[in-house]
Amino acid sequence: MRISLPIINRFKQIILKNKTFFLAMHLNPDADACGSMLSMYCYLKSLNKKVYLFSSDKLPENLYILPHSSKINSEMPKKNKFDVGIFFECSTPDRAGSKISELNFKYTISIDHHKTATKYATLNILDFKSPSTSEIIYRLFKQLKFKIDKNIAILLYAGIITDTGKFHYPQTTPQTHIIVSELLKYRFNFSKINDNFFLRTTYQNLKLLGRAIENMELYDEKIAILILKQKDFEEFKAGFEHTENIVNFPMMLDSVEVSVLIKEDKERYNVTFRSKEKVDVSKIALTFGGGGHRNASGFKISRKKILYNELKDKILIEIKKQL
Ligand SMILES: [Mn+2]
Numbered sequence: 362m363r364i365s366l367p368i369i370n371r372f373k374q375i376i377l378k379n380k381t382f383f384l385a386m387h388l389n390p391d392a393d394a395c396g397s398m399l400s401m402y403c404y405l406k407s408l409n410k411k412v413y414l415f416s417s418d419k420l421p422e423n424l425y426i427l428p429h430s431s432k433i434n435s436e437m438p439k440k441n442k443f444d445v446g447i448f449f450e451c452s453t454p455d456r457a458g459s460k461i462s463e464l465n466f467k468y469t470i471s472i473d474h475h476k477t478a479t480k481y482a483t484l485n486i487l488d489f490k491s492p493s494t495s496e497i498i499y500r501l502f503k504q505l506k507f508k509i510d511k512n513i514a515i516l517l518y519a520g521i522i523t524d525t526g527k528f529h530y531p532q533t534t535p536q537t538h539i540i541v542s543e544l545l546k547y548r549f550n551f552s553k554i555n556d557n558f559f560l561r562t563t564y565q566n567l568k569l570l571g572r573a574i575e576n577m578e579l580y581d582e583k584i585a586i587l588i589l590k591q592k593d594f595e596e597f598k599a600g601f602e603h604t605e606n607i608v609n610f611p612m613m614l615d616s617v618e619v620s621v622l623i624k625e626d627k628e629r630y631n632v633t634f635r636s637k638e639k640v641d642v643s644k645i646a647l648t649f650g651g652g653g654h655r656n657a658s659g660f661k662i663s664r665k666k667i668l669y670n671e672l673k674d675k676i677l678i679e680i681k682k683q684l
Contacts, residue, residue: 362488364497369504371484375468376408379444383464385415385457386449392424392558394450396520397472397494399429400513401447404502413438417458426557427519428512441465450494452477472497492532495520499540514547515554522551523558562606565599570607572597573622577611584680585611586673587622594626601631608633619680623672625664630672633659640683648679 382405386394398414405412414433424430437460446466450473451457471482474491491497495517502509509517521541525533545551573587580586587607594600601624608622612635619640624631632649634642635657642658651660662672 362490362500364486364488364500364504368484368486369501372470372486372501373505375445375470375484376405376410379410379468381411381413381442381444383413383415383438383443383446383466384449385417385446385451385461387451387456388418388458390416390418390420390424392427392523393493393495393520395420395424395427395430395433396516396518397498398447398449399427399433400495400498400502400509400516401449401472402429402432403510403513403516404507407507413443415457417460423557423561426554428515437463444468445470447472448482449473450475453479453481472501490532490534492530492534492537493521493524495524496537496540499544509547511547511549514544515549518544518549518551519554519558522555527555527559563603565597565603566605566607568597569593569599569603570610573607574610579617580677581684582614582616583618583684584677585614585617585620586676587611587620588669589622589624591625591627594624601626608635612637618684621676621680623669623676625669627664629661629663630667630669631659631661632672632676633657640680644683645676645679649675 384398384401386398402412402414416433416435419435420430420433441463442465445468446464447470448454448457451471452475454461469482470484471478472486472494474488474494474497476489478487486497488497499517518541521537525537569589572593573589576588578586604624608620611617611620618637619642620635622633634645636642641655643653643655646653646658646660649660649662651658653659
């Protein structure tokens, strides 16, 4: 979808008449938020603006492949006044970090494609149909007649390819493919970018995956339960940060409707759900005080409150209500 002319004009106006910019993305940053923010950095630098790049959380290792990523600060800036604050994929400003409220801006801009976005900014550039924020940025630059370069092509490609799961997710449109074909004209090593985001993991993640799959339990062939115990994490010197993607594997079985990963540490159980069409796992997470989306959700619960077997039984009962 094209960005409306009033929004384009307002954006131009805010950018042109101001000098200092603070750019921030959401906690646990991903390639889409980061690629969007860094391509905006390139645009602002081409206009000789002063830009402070901020991420409250340390970048995950795989984002360091992105051009200019080393310029992102994890400390708050020394001064607390900026002309403009631009927020990437932050449904509210504090999604960029709790300290953001200490800063003062004359204008704020929010750029996002998540339905949860609220209209808190002076200018809200929101498109809930866009499969990525990077795609919104591409269209913005195109409509501004800003000529992108190879680095910006890499940044936007990384955002698009990760948020569409390599064109896999249903939000992907014909326009997405057209945009990527334009980006590929800049002749960067897209295969290396794909390897970086899709064929790379840690030793701990692989070992935990093996353990989880080995111990997988199937109920009625429809519900898969994976458990990673505290001792598994200790054995592989791993933490919860090494469990990425593990919950998705049981979904490869045709009969499986719901996959559940239960992670245990000293204090609590951390439970993650994935589902196919039938089951709304956000409802299940909600009954345990968690939340999320229809097909991906989770919750945490103290080990003092419940025993493992009790927890598993309760989860199974909730899932079976919907099957
Ligand atoms: Mn995104």
